[in-house]
Amino acid sequence: DIVMTQSPSSLSASVGDRVTITCRASQSINNYLNWYQLSPGKAPKLLIYAASNLHSGVPSRFSGSGSGTDFTLTIGSLQPEDFATYYCQQSYSTLITFGQGTRLDIK
Amino acid sequence: QVQLQESGPGLVQPSQTLSLTCTVSGGSINSGDYYWNWVRQPPGKGLEWIGFLYDSGNSYYNPSLNGRVTISVDTSKTQFSLNLSSVTAADTAVYYCARLDRLRWGENYYSAMDVWGQGTTVTVSS
Numbered sequence: 001d002i003v004m005t006q007s008p009s010s011l012s013a014s015v016g017d018r019v020t021i022t023c024r025a026s027q028s029i030n031n032y033l034n035w036y037q038l039s040p041g042k043a044p045k046l047l048i049y050a051a052s053n054l055h056s057g058v059p060s061r062f063s064g065s066g067s068g069t070d071f072t073l074t075i076g077s078l079q080p081e082d083f084a085t086y087y088c089q090q091s092y093s094t095l096i097t098f099g100q101g102t103r104l105d106i107k
Numbered sequence: 108q109v110q111l112q113e114s115g116p117g118l119v120q121p122s123q124t125l126s127l128t129c130t131v132s133g134g135s136i137n138s139g140d141y142y143w144n145w146v147r148q149p150p151g152k153g154l155e156w157i158g159f160l161y162d163s164g165n166s167y168y169n170p171s172l173n174g175r176v177t178i179s180v181d182t183s184k185t186q187f188s189l190n191l192s193s194v195t196a197a198d199t200a201v202y203y204c205a206r207l208d209r210l211r212w213g214e215n216y217y218s219a220m221d222v223w224g225q226g227t228t229v230t231v232s233s
Contacts, residue, residue: 034219038154042225043111044203049219050212087154091218094167096144096156 006099023088109134129204
């Protein structure tokens, strides 16, 4: 299995802050990396696919980068609705695996 | 716009079979373009992919579930279902259904789960 490791596991920030979440794969996955946002009571939301491509309808303050084993998700200026949990997921292998999640809280 | 909605019992007895249904509205479940997935999140833990169904009959499951999983489709009802047998407390989780699409970027296609249901909580307890 490809193990995905996210850091940090939790993060406190304020509205307007810029935050970065990292995701590391246990082997090279090229750019087959997606990012999702989970908010309580809502359907999970695809933010980024292919490591750096913004999914349709996702605000431009979200961005992704990386290739190989190391990836980042950056939120340029936090909005109240961005306080949620974020997961990376690799689609390189048919056996889909997720990172353990990063919870983003209001400071 | 395609929407997914999970349904099923919220409480399952240990050793029994957990059965959930995902209803697809606003789109076709017959299209070979999509893979239909189940994903779960145990309390306090991260997401775990369970498996998917594709081409209206083929499937692939997470080996960690030790052959307890079956995902099937009812195209007449635009639904797909999850059966998880011999459940224990470790199977307590929020269960999500999701559509996996192949999204194009440049000359390549990348798989991602672009539509999700809101999730349904299943507790395994006597």
